[in-house]
Amino acid sequence: MSIRDLLWQLPSVGMAWRNLGRSRVRTALATLGIIIGVVAIASLGMAGVAIQQQATSNLGGIADEVTIRSGTDSTTDGVTQEQVDRIRDVAGDATVIPEKTNSTTLTARDGSERFVSVTGLTRASTLYEVSSGDNPDRLRSGALLTNSTARQLGLEIGDPVEYDGQLYRIRGLIESGGGGFGGGSELVLPLSALRDQNYYDSVTIVASDGDEAQRISDAVETRFNEGDEEILSVTSFASIQENVGSFLDTLNLALLGIGSISLIVASVAILNVMLMSTIERRGEIGVLRAVGIRRGEVLRMILAEAAFLGIIGGFVGAALSLGVGLVAFEVLAGDATLVFGWASVRYLLLGFGFAVVASLLSGLYPAWKAANDPPVEALRS
Amino acid sequence: MSTSVIELDGVVKRYQSGEETIEALKGVDFTANRGEMVTVIGPSGSGKSTMLNMIGLLDTPSEGSVHLDGRDVTDFSEDELTEERRSGIGFVFQAFHLLPMLTATENVELPSMWDTDVDRRDRAIDLLGRVGLSDRLSHTPDQLSGGQQQRVAIARALINEPDILLADEPTGNLDQDTGATILDELTRLKEEEDIAIVAVTHDEQLVEYADREVNLVDGEIGE
Ligand SMILES: Nc1ncnc2c1ncn2[C@@H]1O[C@H](COP(=O)(O)OP(=O)(O)O)[C@@H](O)[C@H]1O
Ligand SMILES: [Mg+2]
Numbered sequence: 121m122s123i124r125d126l127l128w129q130l131p132s133v134g135m136a137w138r139n140l141g142r143s144r145v146r147t148a149l150a151t152l153g154i155i156i157g158v159v160a161i162a163s164l165g166m167a168g169v170a171i172q173q174q175a176t177s178n179l180g181g182i183a184d185e186v187t188i189r190s191g192t193d194s195t196t197d198g199v200t201q202e203q204v205d206r207i208r209d210v211a212g213d214a215t216v217i218p219e220k221t222n223s224t225t226l227t228a229r230d231g232s233e234r235f236v237s238v239t240g241l242t243r244a245s246t247l248y249e250v251s252s253g254d255n256p257d258r259l260r261s262g263a264l265l266t267n268s269t270a271r272q273l274g275l276e277i278g279d280p281v282e283y284d285g286q287l288y289r290i291r292g293l294i295e296s297g298g299g300g301f302g303g304g305s306e307l308v309l310p311l312s313a314l315r316d317q318n319y320y321d322s323v324t325i326v327a328s329d330g331d332e333a334q335r336i337s338d339a340v341e342t343r344f345n346e347g348d349e350e351i352l353s354v355t356s357f358a359s360i361q362e363n364v365g366s367f368l369d370t371l372n373l374a375l376l377g378i379g380s381i382s383l384i385v386a387s388v389a390i391l392n393v394m395l396m397s398t399i400e401r402r403g404e405i406g407v408l409r410a411v412g413i414r415r416g417e418v419l420r421m422i423l424a425e426a427a428f429l430g431i432i433g434g435f436v437g438a439a440l441s442l443g444v445g446l447v448a449f450e451v452l453a454g455d456a457t458l459v460f461g462w463a464s465v466r467y468l469l470l471g472f473g474f475a476v477v478a479s480l481l482s483g484l485y486p487a488w489k490a491a492n493d494p495p496v497e498a499l500r501s
Numbered sequence: 502m503s504t505s506v507i508e509l510d511g512v513v514k515r516y517q518s519g520e521e522t523i524e525a526l527k528g529v530d531f532t533a534n535r536g537e538m539v540t541v542i543g544p545s546g547s548g549k550s551t552m553l554n555m556i557g558l559l560d561t562p563s564e565g566s567v568h569l570d571g572r573d574v575t576d577f578s579e580d581e582l583t584e585e586r587r588s589g590i591g592f593v594f595q596a597f598h599l600l601p602m603l604t605a606t607e608n609v610e611l612p613s614m615w616d617t618d619v620d621r622r623d624r625a626i627d628l629l630g631r632v633g634l635s636d637r638l639s640h641t642p643d644q645l646s647g648g649q650q651q652r653v654a655i656a657r658a659l660i661n662e663p664d665i666l667l668a669d670e671p672t673g674n675l676d677q678d679t680g681a682t683i684l685d686e687l688t689r690l691k692e693e694e695d696i697a698i699v700a701v702t703h704d705e706q707l708v709e710y711a712d713r714e715v716n717l718v719d720g721e722i723g724e
Contacts, residue, residue, distance in 0.1 A: 131614040138602040407598040410559055411612040412587025412661065415580065494579075496560045499594075 132417065136424035143397070150393040151433040154479065157386035158437025158471040161379030163444035165467030166459065168372035170445075170452040173463075175364050177453070183330040183361040186337045188323040191350030198319020203344070203352065207323055210339045214327040217243045220314040221305060221321045224283050228273040236269055238283060239305035240314035246326055248308060253277045253292030262291035264308035283313055334358040380474075386433075387478040394426055394486040405490045406498025419491040426483025427476060434475030438468045505532045505571075506664045506697045507556050512565035514551050514720075525551040527720040528565065533665065533697040538688060540708055541701045543717035549701040550669055552717065556699055557590055557667045558582045570664065587612060591658025591696075595670035597650040599642040599657075605629060606638045609656045621660070628656035631693075632686055648679035655686060659694065666690075668700040672707065684710045 140147045188207065190198050204218045220240040225233050241247070244259045251267060263281055270276065270293055280287040288309060327333040337356035344352045398405065408418055445464055450456040458464070514526040525548045533539050533556070541549050554560040555567060558574060561582075566575040569585060577585065599608045607614075609625035629638060632652035642650055651671060658666050668687070672680030688710050691698050700707055708714055716723040 135614070142602050403598070404600060407592075407594070407600070408611070409583070410557070410586065410592050411657065412583055412590075413612070413615065414583050414587075417615045494560070496554050499559070499598075 130424075132420035132424045133428075135421045136428055139397070139401075139421075139425055140428055146393055146397070147429070150390050150429050151436070153386035153389040154383075154429060154433025154475050155437040155440065157379070157383030157478070158434055158475045159441050159444065160382040161376060161474060162438060162441035162467045162471030163448070164375035164379045165372065165470065166441065166445035166464040167448045167452070168368065168375050169461075169464045169467070170448045170458070171371070172365075172368045173449075173458060174453045175368060176361075179357065179361050179364065182357045184327050184333050185357055186325040186327065186333050186340070187355045188325070188340060189321065189353045189355075190319070191345065191353040193349045194351050196319055198317070198321055199323055199352065200319055204320060204323055206343065207325070207340060210343055211325050211327075211336050214325050214332065214336055215243060215246050217241055217246060217324045217326070218311075218320040219322050219324065220311065220317045220319075222314060222317065224307070226269075226273055226275075226281055226307070228275070230274065232273075234269065234273055236307050237305040238307045238309060238314070240309050240311045242311050244308050247324065248294040250292040250294050253290070255292050255294070259308065259310045260312075261288070261310060263288040264292045264294045265290050266306045267293050267295065269306045281307065283307070283309060284316070286313065288313065330358040330361055334362070379471075383474055383478055386475075387482040390426060390429055390479050391482040391485065393429075394422065394483050395489075397425075398422060398486045398490040402490070402493065402498045402501050405493065406495045406501070409493075409495035410499060415491040419487045422487035422490055423480060423483050426479045426487070429483075430476040430479025433479070434472040437475060438472045441468055441471060505534050506569065507699075508532045508568040509552070509555055509562075510566045510568070512552075512555055512562040512567065514548075514555065514560070515563045525720055526555070526562070529555075529717075529720070529722055531556070531715065531722070533699050535664065535697050536691060536695050537712040538691050538698040538700065538710060539713045539715060540711040541699065541715045541717055542703065542705075542708060545703055547717045548720040549703075549717055551720075553667055553669050553699065553701050556665070557592060558585050588661055589664050591661070591663040591666040593651065593654050593658050593666065593668040593671045595673040597642070597647070597654045597674070599650055599653055601642050604639045604641055605634060605645065605653045605656075608642070608653050609660055611657060612661050625656070625660060628659055629653070631690075632656050646679075647675050648683060651675065651679075651683050652686065655683070655690070659690065662694070663696060665697045665699065668698065670702055670704070671700060672702070672704060677706065680704075680706060 188199065190196065199218065204216070208216050218241065222238045223235060224238050225235050227233050242258050244264055245255045248255065248264060250264065255264065265275060265281065270290070275281070275290060277290050277293065279290050281290060294308065325333070325336055327336055333356055337354050337358065340352060340354050405418060442459065445459040446456045449459045509529050509531040512526050512529045513524065516523045516525055529552060531552070541552060543549050555562055558567070558569070562575065566573055568574065569589060574582065574585060600611065603611065606622065606625050606629065609628055610621050613621050626638060629635060632655055634649060634652055637645060637649060645653065672683055675683060684707060687698055687700070
């Protein structure tokens with residue numbers, strides 16, 4: 121049995137196929153309308169997912185951290201030890217890392233000098249990745265230096281650096297940018313090295329996840345800051361992530377809205393095309409009814425035409441959207457294959473489903489009208 | 502003995518057009534029997550098509566009754582009438598009314614297309630052979646002459662083995678000679694299939710082929 125015979129097993133489908141073949145240009149234009157609608161919905165939706173994934177991966181682990189600094193209403197020029205202890209109470213199991221920061225000038229072997237930022241802390245291992253050398257859980261002696269600074273100054277592991285008249289041996293080299301938002305310092309020293317400074321410049325809390333970070337951040341706020349007063353300034357990246365997340369959700373919704381509007385426009389176009397073609401074929405449909413074709417059969421035939429438009433348009437649209445999605449994910453998330461994840465694939469299905477449903481809905485009225493046209497009236501026309 | 506397949510009793514048909522009511526049929530009595538060809542003749546606007554629509558169950562009378570094979574079908578619903586048309590009535594139109602995207606064979610199959618009937622195709626091919634179109638099976642209407650198209654239409658009218666074949670000006674769009682061959686065809690099929698044929702025309706030529714002639718004047722059967 122050939123495909124043609126198979127098609128005619130479902131006469132409505134066979135008839136619909138022939139009818140669409142009669143005015144190819146009109147069929148093509150109607151399909152094009154759907155394709156545009158589907159591409160709009162699916163590719164905007166997928167682009168939204170790509171943006172979301174890229175934003176989430178950029179924010180990364182930062183969302184788990186809370187950074188506390190002295191606020192504008194504080195009477196001290198930094199965070200006091202007493203405040204740190206109270207923060208520890210609030211933080212529970214989360215790691216609390218008080219830091220003192222400063223800057224100094226390091227001298228290279230060849231005598232050249234370089235101005236570097238300095239931080240003093242004990243829990244260096246939590247905030248910094250060491251690329252060579254060792255990174256003790258508690259930094260009591262010695263120093264960590266960023267790779268790039270070490271290279272510029274020609275320093276190696278084991279070489280001494282001087283801070284405040286004291287020498288510290290370099291124990292490890294670190295990647296730059298550790299330790300919270302805004303990047304870390306170039307030279308990491310034991311807290312004792314900055315003992316001249318009474319107060320801590322910042323306290324970083326590393327929580328187990330974003331929700332926990334948010335909870336700690338809120339607790340610190342209520343504990344230290346009454347009303348509008350700002351004793352401690354609390355920066356939580358969890359709330360930033362949440363804001364970014366909800367912004368992206370809104371963006372996605374807006375993109376989908378734009379997509380849906382184009383699909384609605386496409387369905388109106390289909391409604392128009394179907395209505396025109398059934399009006400043009402009024403006499404023909406009258407003949408069908410006269411020779412005994414049932415109303416339901418006429419209805420199915422015309423709905424099948426609409427469904428064909430939707431399926432073809434939806435399929436081509438989804439295929440094009442997949443292409444757009446591949447590009448969007450390559451550009452935005454750096455990995456084209458992420459497009460095959462459910463988060464974005466569901467937009468392809470959504471676009472396709474939308475196309476079929478919208479086409480069927482648009483076909484409903486013309487089909488109903490044609491099926492219920494009295495055959496005598498239709499034949500007279 | 503002949504059996505009446507279709508019977509109109511005192512059929513009145515009124516049309517409302519605007520304020521005016523047109524009485525297209527004014528109490529028509531009519532019967533047609535198996536194996537006979539009846540022509541309804543009358544001037545344009547006399548109500549011939551309206552009468553044929555009543556016989557063909559395409560429309561319902563304003564007054565009077567319609568019997569098909571002895572059953573009163575006057576008050577049938579549109580869906581019931583559709584079933585009767587499908588199984589018992591064949592139509593041939595003046596303008597042929599073939600579907601342009603279907604081949605001759607498919608056009609003949611059309612009335613039974615939605616039936617799950619396996620030898621529909623064979624019967625269509627057989628019918629096309631009987632109207633002399635064996636070599637035109639997969640031609641589309643635009644590849645056929647007017648006379649050939651009307652033969653396809655006749656074959657289509659016969660696909661469901663009707664009891665009655667209705668033809669509204671079947672030769673109206675054909676030249677004299679082609680018209681004659683179509684009428685020959687109908688006469689032969691009438692005998693072979695033992696069906697009633699009701700043909701409507703304003704063309705005297707058709708009368709020669711008729712077993713019986715009915716004159717319709719201004720919505721009334723005359724003498
Ligand atoms: N659907 C209709 N609405 C209004 N008037 C109609 C309708 N159908 C037929 N008529 C009128 O009924 C009369 C008979 O028409 P018709 O049966 O078509 O005549 P014929 O076929 O003999 O030419 C004409 O006056 C025509 O205008
Ligand atoms: Mg007429």
